[in-house]
Amino acid sequence: MSLKIEGEVKVDSEPVVAAWSDKLFVGCEDGSIKVFIHNWDTVVSIPPDDLGIFHSYHPKEKYKIIETKISDGDIKGATQLMFSNDSVAPDTPETLQGLQSKHPPQPPSAQLPDAPASDSAPLQVLGTDVYGAIMSFRCGSTGGLDGLSPQHLKDLLASTGQAGETLLSNLTALINLMLAGKVNTLIAPLMYGARLCALNKKDGGIRPIAVGSTLRRIASKVCCRQILPKLSTYLQPLQLGFGSKGGCEAAVHALRTYIEHDGGEVVLKVDIKNAFNSIDRGTFLTEIKELTPEIYPYLWQCYSSPSNLIYNSNLIHSEVGCQQGDPLGPAIFSLAIHKTISSLKSKLNMWYLDDGTLGGESDTVLDDLRTLTDNMREIGLELNSSKCEIFIPSHISEARKSIIIQRFNSLAPNIKILDETSLRLLGAPIHEQSINNFISEKINSFTNKIPHLLKISKHMAFQIIRYSLFVPNFTYILRCSPIFKNKTILSDIDNLIQNSLSKILNLPFRDRDWLQASLPIRFGGIGVRKVSDVALPAFLSSTHSTLALYNKIIHPSLGVSEVSCCGEAKEAWQSICPGEALPENPHSQRLWDEPKCLSTGRHLLETSPNNTERARLLATAERESGLWLHALPSPNVGTFLDDRSFQTAIGLRLGMKIVQPHHCPCGAEVSQLGHHGLSCRRSAGRLSRHAALNDILRRALVSVNTPAVLEPAGVIRDDGKRPDGMSLIPWAHGRPLVWDATCVDTLAASHVPHTSRAAGAAAGTAENLKREKYRSLDSTYLFLPFGVETMGPWGPDAKSLVKEISSRLADVSGDKRAGAYLRQRLSLAIQRGNVASSFDGSLTPAASWAAHAVQPFALAAGGGRVYSASNDGGVRVWADDGSKVTELAIAGPDVGTLRIFGGDLYAGDEGGNVLIYNNNEEKARYNLLEEVKDIGLSGPFLFTVRDLDVIVTEIKPEESKTRFTTRHTMEGRAPLRVAGAALLAMARGGTALQLLDASVDTRFKKLHEVKVSDMIVTSLDVSGDFAWTAGWDGHVRRWRIAGDQLTPAGELNLGACVNALVATAPGEAYAVMTGGRIVRVKAD
Structure with missing residues (x-):
């Protein structure tokens, strides 16, 4: 903090x-x-002992580690750590034995294809390919045995000029050496090995987690990008786990439609034991050599010899299967089983990596199960019959069901029997009966997670809610399943989100507050969406964006082209957004969502009780006003808000009660909304806000190689006052830049008549006044006023200046996000000033x-x-x-x-x-x-x-x-x-x-x-x-x-x-x- x-x-x-x-x-x-x-x-x-940009914590202090991850940008990792029930297995002989069993030795009969020919043409990549692969790692990704993490390389390549370019050139040369299969054989077992840890499974047993070398992962990532178009065409529509965008969603839509149109007697879900660690290497290397020979030299060196897995001080050899931690794992596994699954005869035949789903007449599906049992064994795999599942539609008679179950159970003992309330595919409920149970489980899960959020700072808890909990955690299900049809369930989830947010922020959300809060930030909300608002746009977007893939999956004999429930969803959307045309790009969830958001915003404006409220709503819908909500809460870079500051900033944005009524030292009455301090001449935040804005601008100018000073001597206006800052070298048109910043109150009585009609009107007026005051400087200097408002809008000149600085920042640093970071810091400076102004702290x-x-x-x-x-x-x-x-x-x-x-x-x-x-x-x-x-x-x-x-x-x-x-x-x-x-x-x-x-x-x-x-x-x-x-x-x-x-x-x-x-x-x-x-x- x-x-x-x-x-x-x-x-x-x-x-x-x-x-x-x-x-x-x-x-x-x-x-x-x-x-x-x-x-x-x-x-x-x-707080004592643990503060600021440096984090010092004991490994067992879970919540401090979580906050550290969030401040480093690893929100996903922080969420997993906070809510996961996984536990690290103890370092015992039993654990070691469990890990060894997951990595069996190579069978004597295993045969590998020949080594690459000396004249083979391996894949060679450019620096841009390597750079893209490095930047694709998510924040918090750890390193392998050598300790080199992706973040190390990101930092070394960012804003380091010629040194960074040299490093990238050398990295590219190394990656091309690896792609050619020319890594020294002495270090290959370590280069292609991994650090190994063990987690306890919920149902017993050990789950191995491996982290490979960063350099090896970079090489595999560039390979993935190169072979994806070719393999996508080859694998579809049977295999959806590699190269198929929206593959999971398409599979769920296809299964639901298949069942609803009486596609057959049975649906079989197939599970394979320890699939990735058991697949025969000779099989997938042969397929790689045939289909993607350009990456064969690289993969042959990776997989032709055992690699080393290090678990604590123990060495385990990886001799069989895909190497854990290899980004190419899904691709090579999919190739290894493709010929086997292509031989199956079921009308419905779709796979997501090792999860298979077959559907059709029971005899055909049963024959396919026999085929899988035999053919999988030939490539090192074994079906896990006790985890396989079978679903028989309700229109099948009980007598016939009994016969079907008996026949499948004889081939796959202890196979699980599913009904309409328990059938799910890839985590998504299929039937409406199963949706209710699924949502109840989700609500219980969300409810149990809230106490954890209360143990970290409000700003960081908010980020987890916004990016990883509730709607973000639910988006896949909303896109796959017609949850929009059950309004009662949606209302229950929305109430849970509202109550949870109120508890975490310690703010009383009235219905009107919650209506605004649930809007996207660009519409004046805080980006914590209602499930009821997102469910319909999400489902419609998914059904349209996956339609091409869905049509490949669904069997022509069904005679069905439209996804199940899609027509009903369109009708529901048109009833919510009457008079609106269907989106030109129906793949876009945003386009399905925006009409309802615009309607909600108009409703809030039309029902505003006064002009002050209207001015606030118009201001918060400006792009610049919500930039601070996009900032990563990191003490490292000064973008973190403590609990009271964050709570107050949210309250001011939403027009909520943030203080008790009291008298200001100036004698004025302060209402529960706390607006008076924003314009009071004696408020505590005016000076700090003004200083912070100017310091941010000065530092930004220095970052673009334009030295600047604050309150420059010798540059004065007619009344003897100096501007806030000046560049020491010409900025444009051969003239130095001179700026003067001002922050005016959007909600001040003198400004409300204008700000209630047009957002940013007060900032624009303030900039015009500044121009008049500094008109005498125009002949010598390039003067730009920098006007902002307390509710967030910027004046035209402020936008123009920041746009130009942002462009130069991106050029100098090579980071396209540099401008966004600048805007966020400026937006946060305004919020900090607002917070300080809302309380008597003089x-x-x-x-x-x-x-x-x-x-x-x-x-x-x-x-x-x-x-x-x-x-x-x-x-x-x-x-x-x-x-x-x-x-x-x-x-x-x-x-x-x-x-x-x-x-x-x-x-x-x-x-x-x-x-x-x-x-x-x-x-x-x-x-x-x-x-x-x-x-x-x-x-x-x-x-x-x-x-x-x-x-x-x-x-x-x-x-x-x-x-x-x-x-x-x-x-x-x-x-x-x-x-x-x-x-x-x-x-x-x-x-x-x-x-x-x-x-x-x-x-x-x-x-x-x-x-x-x-x-x-x-x-x-x-x-x-x-x-x-x-x-x-x-x-x-x-x-x-x-x-x-x-x-x-x-x-x-x-x-x-x-x-x-x-x-x-x-x-x-x-x-x-x-x-x-x-x-x-x-x-x-």
Whole structure:
């Protein structure tokens, strides 16, 4: 999880800061000292120990691992881990024996075809083919025995310029070497081997899971793409498991239609024992040599010799069958059994890899079962009779049923008998009677999953719901089965989704809220769809998109061309969308879905109770307003929203009640909708949102090789104000880009008359006003206003600028998604500002007084006293109410550092003097000769930073007020802090933090060094066992000091350079940024 901003205050530019008790003391540019207290109960929060962009977790901490997977983009893997009932089998001799039984030895009679001829022409591929194969791996895919994961290659090829191109060229050469079958025979068993683990099956036994080498998987993926067109034609319509898009759906439609048109006496579902691990290698290599000779050299080397499977420390040889972890496995298995299944005579004969379905007259199907039993044995396979299933339609007499069952049972003992309530194919229910049971099981399953979602963050739980649960988990069934006909069942599922979402987000969904929420994001919803809305479009899309394949499968004797229930589905759609023409492309589920979505959106607008509600609905239907919902919730890249932020952002988008009615500090009434803060001049989020938008734009420009600065000096408008940013080189037409950002409230009373008629009207107006204000710059600069609204719409110039930056980002990085990521970050910045504005999180001024003629250079607080120093004299002492106590004499040069240790005040000046005061009296003075840039104390050692060295000086004020002994010098720079028996100091580069033993006995040994930033760190402070760092990159990071290690414990991007940082407790700090913005951060 990452930090959030809930409270802030704006003071004069770049102050210094100190804290004591519950007060924050700020030395301002005008020489005053201001005192602030905070008035919120819950402030910027992070959980202890495990925070930020670094994830440190114990393997057993399941939910932390799940969140890590989601943040890495592996939502599918996170979902499987969260909901799977699979368990890892114990490492026992029984488990090893079970794995060995799954990988039998090669029989003595096995014969392989001849090796490829020396003049054979192997498949050779291009870099684009290899790149496509690498990018096709899903996020989270792991590596094989060599540890090289697909993500490693993705990262190395992305945005690495010439180095990436060189790597891709070398990878392509290696893949072509593998395709030619020329891998060194000594490493081939490992190259084509795999890491092996074992899972317990629900019904007992072991399920082996193998992960092959990434390089081998790349080679097989490019082979798949090359042979797919040829094999697709060869295998269809019997084999639907390789090269048949929509094969599962077509099979289900075909079986339903077949049964409903009385296609025969019996349907037989065939199961094969350990099919992929048992198929004869000679069989499929022979087929490969004949049909796809271009990949034969590669596959012959893969399969002509045993490969190694490593289970823990045990070696298992893979000698038979398809190698686990090989993407070509489905293709070569399908080829191996194709001649056998082609010889069958049943009217219905379709296979999805090793799952076969036969239908027809009982005698014909029984003969085919005999044929399968005999012929499968010849290629190393054996039918699993106890898992085979038979269905006999209800129109068959009981006497005939009994005879049929007896005959099949004699050939396949213990075969299962199915009826209309239990018949399913490839996981999909066939009859309406079976749909009810299936849906009941699904509802129970979904209900049991909700408690798991409550144990992770709301943002991440939402992503699982949106991408992996409910409708996404159900889409295949909705496309295969006519569930749209049962409105009661659909309503039950919709209620479960609504109640689950309400529980997870802790928001009360009224009917109107739920109606909007269930729309796609592009129509103003949040993308959590109702099953009742998706069921009909999904089924219609499937019946049309699979029609060609369906017609190949279905037997001509049935005389049927239309998929079962398709006509009924069309009629139902036309009754829901009266007057709408059927989609031009009926294959598209979106086109079937859009008319109903548009109708729902119109209904919400037409029934809006007021113009404010209408303005909100129009705004949320804008493309840019929902971009933040598409962002991956990753602390790594700053796209994660904590629970309250995500909850509030959803509530604002849907117009829900998010706060209790209260009075704003400005005196206005705040309603339950929380809209007032979006336009209040005293709201806490305006400054952070503005800073974040500009920082994102500046960074994006830098990423496209256009250096830029914020608040450029010398570029001013007529009233003396500066624009937000400027490029340092020409952007277009030979002129530098100058921009100025503004975020206006969509729902403000002054804007509603316009925003209730046209989305984005307020942003467009704001951009026009900016243009007028900066008209004087037009002759020299290319000025573009950047106008956005609180509800998400962007102005025309903002869209234009982001479009151009996005185009350049894609060109520079080679990643077409770069522009989408930029848009998402901008959209998230708006939401974070909205959240901060919706709650009273401001710092409350408690006191202020004139302390110096100019800004203080140093500030310290403790014991009810505030100490300040500038260039106008000595160190001044104040009570915390601003009354002056005294002024301390100094050595002469300006004091730049003030620290309090053990009740004594230490002052370091430009002349190298360190003065120690006790009870406002000088206690000792040591002249260390060089400017003191920072001070730390761990008696009797005084640590000072002078230039790029840390000097250790032994002092004994009780014995001598001037003499000292230099004990040690080591490399380092300011800032510096003492943490118990340890010393923390920045390395000379300014980006790495050093942890050192503060003991002369070890000669101040360096214990640990960790890179804490890519840019200079300007601020460091310590409280308890935690250190806090911040600097130029705008990130505040927290680190646990654990023995001799520094471990990450939190991170927050504040969007601007941090000039000062003070930790007031182990879990609390104040950060002061360029421009005088002060933010309070607190850990749970």
